[in-house]
Structures are given as structure tokens and as C-alpha cells.
Amino acid sequence: MEKNIIAHSYKIDVGKRRTLSGHNSLLIFFTGLSGSGKSTLANALEQRLYQDDVKTYVLDGDNVRKGINSDLTFKPEDRSENLRRIAEVSKLFIDAGVVTLAAFVAPYEKDREFIKQTVRPDNYIEVFVNTSLEVCEQRDVKGLYAKARKGEIKNMTGISAPYEAPKNPDVEVSNEYGIEESIDIIYNKIKNQIRLKNE
Numbered sequence: 385m386e387k388n389i390i391a392h393s394y395k396i397d398v399g400k401r402r403t404l405s406g407h408n409s410l411l412i413f414f415t416g417l418s419g420s421g422k423s424t425l426a427n428a429l430e431q432r433l434y435q436d437d438v439k440t441y442v443l444d445g446d447n448v449r450k451g452i453n454s455d456l457t458f459k460p461e462d463r464s465e466n467l468r469r470i471a472e473v474s475k476l477f478i479d480a481g482v483v484t485l486a487a488f489v490a491p492y493e494k495d496r497e498f499i500k501q502t503v504r505p506d507n508y509i510e511v512f513v514n515t516s517l518e519v520c521e522q523r524d525v526k527g528l529y530a531k532a533r534k535g536e537i538k539n540m541t542g543i544s545a546p547y548e549a550p551k552n553p554d555v556e557v558s559n560e561y562g563i564e565e566s567i568d569i570i571y572n573k574i575k576n577q578i579r580l581k582n583e
């Protein structure tokens with residue numbers, strides 16, 4: 385009992401923590417087809433924020449699907465579970481004051497809405513990387529589209545599984561913009577929501 389009281393007295397309540405200098409609560413969520421440029425843009429934006437001394441972390445397939453979510457496939461229900469866990473992890477990161485950048489296909493509207501509600505809508509910026517299937521397939525960064533066309537991969541988004549395009553994203557970019565131009569667009573959208581270290 386006493387232990388609980390002591391533990392509680394050391395807890396900073398979330399509202400107070402958010403007023404600490406440099407504390408940020410933001411999830412920048414990049415959605416789009418495989419090869420659309422999500423990871424490239426998330427990492428480039430992270431570099432830009434790094435120059436502002438903002439604490440960041442990038443979540444993507446490389447560090448999530450190979451680790452905490454290595455038990456999941458690309459069936460719709462597993463994608464939902466993948467994104468549910470990503471939402472909960474993002475919530476912890478942003479509660480710790482880290483600007484979190486997430487790059488996932490997230491093809492279903494209901495899963496994206498779940499993420500938004502989990503981190504709270506005020507803390508959520510949706511970036512739709514609207515690169516066409518044609519361009520993604522030409523890039524075929526990981527050779528997945530070729531495999532999907534040959535039937536070697538099932539449930540490939542854009543080929544044999546759907547992508548529900550966001551109807552109302554906060555930001556939309558595409559391959560018509562260069563990488564730097566896309567970063568400028570996204571940065572301008574979020575800069576007022578980022579608290580700088582020395583503010």
C-alpha cells in the first residue's frame with residue numbers, strides 16, 4: 385500500500401509532462417503502396433528534425449515486422465494486428481516525448497482510424513504517399529511485385545490485395561515531387577506542432 389503511494393507520488397501526470405520544454409506528442413504516419421517512398425521520406429524527415437534537435441524515432445517494417453511482429457503475415461487480420469501493436473507502441477513513444485515517424489502500407493481505412501484514435505487525433509498526422517502502382521512496380525525495390533505477378537507471393541497490396549486510399553489525409557505527396565520538395569511540404573505542415581528544445 386505504502387509502496388503504491390510512493391510510486392504514485394513520483395509519477396508525472398501526462399498533462400504536466402506535455403508542458404515540459406522540448407516535449408512533443410506527435411505520430412507522423414506514412415501510408416502508401418510498397419515502394420511508394422514511405423521509408424525514404426520518413427528517414428529524410430527525421431534528418432530534418434534532427435537538425436532542429438528534435439527527438440525522433442522511425443518505426444518501419446524493418447524494425448517492427450522483423451521483431452515484435454515477426455509472428456504476423458499479410459492476411460487482413462494479421463495486418464490489423466500489426467497496426468494495432470504499432471499504434472500501442474507509438475502511443476508509448478509519443479507519451480515519452482519522442483516525435484514518432486511510422487512508415488507502413490496500412491491499406492485499410494479502419495486500421496488507420498484505429499491508430500488515429502489510439503494516439504488521439506490531435507497527435508496524429510497522416511501522410512499519404514500517393515505514388516501510383518505503375519511507378520511502384522517499375523521501381524520494384526524489393527522484387528516483390530515481380531514475384532506477386534508470378535503468383536509467388538499472395539496478398540500483395542496493389543496486385544492481389546486492396547489499398548484503400550485515404551480520403552482525407554493531412555498531407556499528400558507523390559513521385560511528382562522530389563524527395564526534398566516532399567519533405568518541405570510535410571515539414572511545413574507539422575512545424576507548428578513541434579516544440580523545439582530551447583523554446
Ligand SMILES: Nc1ncnc2c1ncn2[C@@H]1O[C@H](COP(=O)(O)OS(=O)(=O)O)[C@@H](OP(=O)(O)O)[C@H]1O
Nearest residue numbers: 418419445458463466488489490491538539540541
Ligand atoms: N503481401 C505483401 N503486401 C505488402 N507488402 C509486403 C507483402 N509481403 C511482403 N511485404 C513487405 O512488407 C512491407 C509491408 O509491411 P507493413 O507492415 O507496412 O504492411 S501492413 O501495414 O501490415 O499492411 C512492405 O514494405 P515496404 O516496401 O517498405 O512498404 C513489403 O516490403
Ligand SMILES: Nc1ncnc2c1ncn2[C@@H]1O[C@H](COP(=O)(O)OP(=O)(O)O)[C@@H](O)[C@H]1O
Nearest residue numbers: 417418419420421422423424525559561562563
Ligand atoms: N519523390 C520520391 N519520394 C520518395 N522516394 C523516391 C522518390 N523518387 C524516387 N524515390 C525512390 O523510390 C524508392 C522508394 O522506396 P522506399 O522508400 O523503400 O518505399 P516504401 O518504404 O514505401 O516501400 C527509393 O529507392 C527512393 O529513393
